[in-house]
Amino acid sequence: MNYIEPKTHLADLFGQAVAQVAPGSAIAIELERPKQASHGDYACNAAMQLARALKKNPREVAAQIVAALPASQLVAKTEIAGPGFINVFIKPAAKQALVGHVLAAGADYGRSDLGHGRKVQIEFVSANPTGPLHVGHGRGAAFGASLANCLAFVGYNAYREYYVNDAGRQMDILALSTWLRYLELNGEIVAFPGNAYQGDYVKAMAQAVAELHGGRYKRAAAEVVANAPDAVSDPEGHLDALIANAKALLGPDYAYIHGYALEEQLGDGRNDLTEFGVVFDHWFSERTLHDAGLIDRAVTALQKNGHIYEQNGALWFRSTDFGDEKDRVVKRDNGIYTYFAADIAYHLNKFERGFEQVIDVWGADHHGYISRVKGALKAAGADPDRLTVTLVQFAVLWEGGQKKSMSTRSGQYVTLRELRTEVGNDACRFFYVLRKSDQHLDFDLDLAKSQSNDNPVYYIQYAHARISRVLEAWGGDMADLQDADPTQLSQPQELALLDCLAEFPEICASAAREFSPHLVAYYLKDLAADLHGLYAACQFLVADEALKLARLALIAATRQTLRSGLALLGVSAPDKM
RNA sequence: GCCCUCGUAGCUCAGUGGAUAGAGCAUCCCCCUCCUAAGGGGAGGGUCGCCCGUUCGAUUCGGGCCGAGGGCACCA
Numbered sequence: 001m002n003y004i005e006p007k008t009h010l011a012d013l014f015g016q017a018v019a020q021v022a023p024g025s026a027i028a029i030e031l032e033r034p035k036q037a038s039h040g041d042y043a044c045n046a047a048m049q050l051a052r053a054l055k056k057n058p059r060e061v062a063a064q065i066v067a068a069l070p071a072s073q074l075v076a077k078t079e080i081a082g083p084g085f086i087n088v089f090i091k092p093a094a095k096q097a098l099v100g101h102v103l104a105a106g107a108d109y110g111r112s113d114l115g116h117g118r119k120v121q122i123e124f125v126s127a128n129p130t131g132p133l134h135v136g137h138g139r140g141a142a143f144g145a146s147l148a149n150c151l152a153f154v155g156y157n158a159y160r161e162y163y164v165n166d167a168g169r170q171m172d173i174l175a176l177s178t179w180l181r182y183l184e185l186n187g188e189i190v191a192f193p194g195n196a197y198q199g200d201y202v203k204a205m206a207q208a209v210a211e212l213h214g215g216r217y218k219r220a221a222a223e224v225v226a227n228a229p230d231a232v233s234d235p236e237g238h239l240d241a242l243i244a245n246a247k248a249l250l251g252p253d254y255a256y257i258h259g260y261a262l263e264e265q266l267g268d269g270r271n272d273l274t275e276f277g278v279v280f281d282h283w284f285s286e287r288t289l290h291d292a293g294l295i296d297r298a299v300t301a302l303q304k305n306g307h308i309y310e311q312n313g314a315l316w317f318r319s320t321d322f323g324d325e326k327d328r329v330v331k332r333d334n335g336i337y338t339y340f341a342a343d344i345a346y347h348l349n350k351f352e353r354g355f356e357q358v359i360d361v362w363g364a365d366h367h368g369y370i371s372r373v374k375g376a377l378k379a380a381g382a383d384p385d386r387l388t389v390t391l392v393q394f395a396v397l398w399e400g401g402q403k404k405s406m407s408t409r410s411g412q413y414v415t416l417r418e419l420r421t422e423v424g425n426d427a428c429r430f431f432y433v434l435r436k437s438d439q440h441l442d443f444d445l446d447l448a449k450s451q452s453n454d455n456p457v458y459y460i461q462y463a464h465a466r467i468s469r470v471l472e473a474w475g476g477d478m479a480d481l482q483d484a485d486p487t488q489l490s491q492p493q494e495l496a497l498l499d500c501l502a503e504f505p506e507i508c509a510s511a512a513r514e515f516s517p518h519l520v521a522y523y524l525k526d527l528a529a530d531l532h533g534l535y536a537a538c539q540f541l542v543a544d545e546a547l548k549l550a551r552l553a554l555i556a557a558t559r560q561t562l563r564s565g566l567a568l569l570g571v572s573a574p575d576k577m
Numbered sequence: 578g579c580c581c582u583c584g585u586a587g588c589u590c591a592g593u594g595g596a597u598a599g600a601g602c603a604u605c606c607c608c609c610u611c612c613u614a615a616g617g618g619g620a621g622g623g624u625c626g627c628c629c630g631u632u633c634g635a636u637u638c639g640g641g642c643c644g645a646g647g648g649c650a651c652c653a
Contacts, residue, residue, distance in 0.1 A: 030594095032593085032595080034595095034596080035593095035596085035597085035598080035599085036596075036597075039596070043595085043596085045594090045595065048595080048633065048634080049633095051633070052633070058633075081596075082595080082596045083595080083596075083633070083634070084633085085595080085596070128653065130653095165653065168652085168653055169652070169653065170652080170653050171653095173653095236652085312651080313651090314651055316651090325579070325580080325649075326649095328651090329650090329651045330651095331651090332651045333651065334651085336651090338651070338652085338653090339652075339653050340653095342653095364581085364582080364647065364648075365647080365648065366648085367580080367581055367582090367647085367648055367649090368580070368581085368648055368649050369648095370581095371580090391581080391582085393582080393646095393647080394647090434590085435590075435591095436591090438581090438582060438583090439582070439583070439590095440582090440583085440646070440647085442589075442590095444589085447602090450615095451615065452615060454601075454602065454615095455615080456601075458615055459601095459615075459616090461615090462613080462615050462616080463616095465613080465615090466612080466613065466615095466616085469612065469613065470612050471612095472612090473612050474612085518591085519591095522591060522592090522600085525591095525600075525601085526600085529600085532616055532617065533616095533617070533618090535612085535613095535616070535617080536608090536614095536616060536617035536618080537617080537618095539611075539612075540612060541612055576613090577613080577615070
């Protein structure tokens with residue numbers, strides 16, 4: 001028997017029946033999977049939805065719908081139950097046929113064309129390249145990558161992008177920090193500002209520059225701090241003055257220091273993410289927006305539409321017209337565009353590049369920023385609904401029942417690389433997406449590291465490994481499993497596993513539609529549990545050849561589904577543990 | 578003050594406009610002569626924060642309240 005996807009098929013049947021019973025009604029056919037087995041495989045609530053309009057008792061409407069239901073080779077029986085549910089029982093053979101279907105589809109099982117190939121861009125991580133990625137970035141990376149995988153799996157043309165803030169003040173601060181450390185190495189001691197970058201990686205870069213170029217960038221300490229405001233009373237002014245002095249003293253060499261620090265940190269982040277299984281189609285440079293005049297153009301567009309005014313020497317965007325609580329500066333009185341202005345230009349550019357939908361994955365601390373950006377897009381004549389911002393809350397690490405506190409400022413934070421080294425990429429990827437993205441995540445290091453059944457990653461991977469070991473012990477030709485007779489499968493654990501396997505495509509669709517890769521993680525836990533249940537209840541390598549092949553085919557299909565699901569989350573599927 | 582998120586078992590959290598609300602951990606009991614026990618089976622444990630509304634039906638949607646966390650720069 002060829003496999004027919006029951007839900008789509010039933011929705012079609014019910015649609016025909018409802019059209020006959022209640023012509024012209026426009027209800028959506030809803031089919032749910034009842035929690036209780038006695039309620040069948042699918043339940044339809046159409047009768048209850050129609051009862052009022054038809055002025056009839058729902059059970060009576062249900063009877064009419066059932067009578068009008070076209071014949072189907074899938075349906076074993078229907079029952080009218082409770083307040084008016086129509087419960088549908090699927091023939092075992094129709095369920096069993098899934099095994100051959102999954103094996104034939106292979107890695108494509110679960111794939112769909114929900115997205116119709118529409119271009120969707122997911123921008124994520126986008127951390128300032130001013131230091132190592134930390135565990136907060138890790139969550140955004142894991143979430144964004146998994147989401148992009150899900151979207152691609154259900155038929156979207158997913159494009160992964162990292163926005164590189166290579167033009168702003170933060171990069172200048174990094175360049176300055178590196179240079180000051182370099183001067184230290186060359187005997188020119190300048191008091192290192194508390195609001196400069198403190199991390200050891202800055203010293204490492206200074207050391208490297210010193211080794212590569214000796215004293216070439218050495219300048220007198222007194223000149224570096226000349227005319228700078230006091231570091232205590234005006235720390236930011238102090239820093240800005242030092243940056244200005246650095247640019248003046250170094251001239252064209254400043255660009256070298258700046259570029260060196262940028263490339264170092266960007267390269268480090270790229271390596272880190274690649275090792276984490278997170279890759280991007282494009283690293284978009286903020287500087288190119290400036291260089292191509294796109295920011296001028298964006299601000300001019302706003303100006304033309306009458307949304308810009310000047311005050312105190314700065315240019316303001318009247319974002320209050322678009323629901324923001326106060327107006328925002330786009331160009332400061334010193335003539336420098338704000339980050340906000342660059343962001344407007346960047347998002348307009350995204351649309352111009354033809355992405356029908358744009359998803360931004362931001363840290364939750366940016367949430368106040370959403371209305372501003374959307375408002376600006378609207379003001380510039382773009383459709384803000386094409387932008388979806390998904391917020392990712394911070395992750396808090398726990399170890400030995402203690403919260404690990406972090407402070408970016410002092411350079412004392414746990415880096416993503418440290419976390420990956422400590423708990424492994426698989427556990428990292430999985431734990432990061434185990435919670436809904438917009439919720440605080442308690443990352444339990446002890447649990448992530450533990451090689452026990454408490455650890456859901458191992459629980460799932462173990463299910464996969466177990467199947468591999470059985471198939472290996474069998475030693476037969478996998479192609480033979482295609483032709484196994486699935487009607488041999490009748491044990492409750494076998495049927496439960498079949499039902500679970502059948503849900504995979506819908507889980508993938510929901511995960512993509514709701515931007516919720518955690519649904520895949522939970523599904524995999526369920527699937528693994530069903531596999532372990534079957535494993536404990538039934539022997540696979542039995543004497544009865546037909547039964548053996550059927551069971552092996554079932555677990556081979558399960559292995560494929562586990563693999564596909566783990567791949568969506570970027571977690572490996574080991575054959576041996 | 579304004580905005581966002583959350584409140585479900587002792588703990589950490591899923592879930593859903595539907596029928597008797599789930600998992601893991603923790604507690605207690607049981608299961609390897611057998612393809613990996615990194616596993617399985619069972620028991621106990623709940624006013625889905627409170628109130629009102631919408632609905633044939635609300636834990637789910639809307640409003641209010643209470644409680645928790647986070648965010649509100651001429652920073653990036």
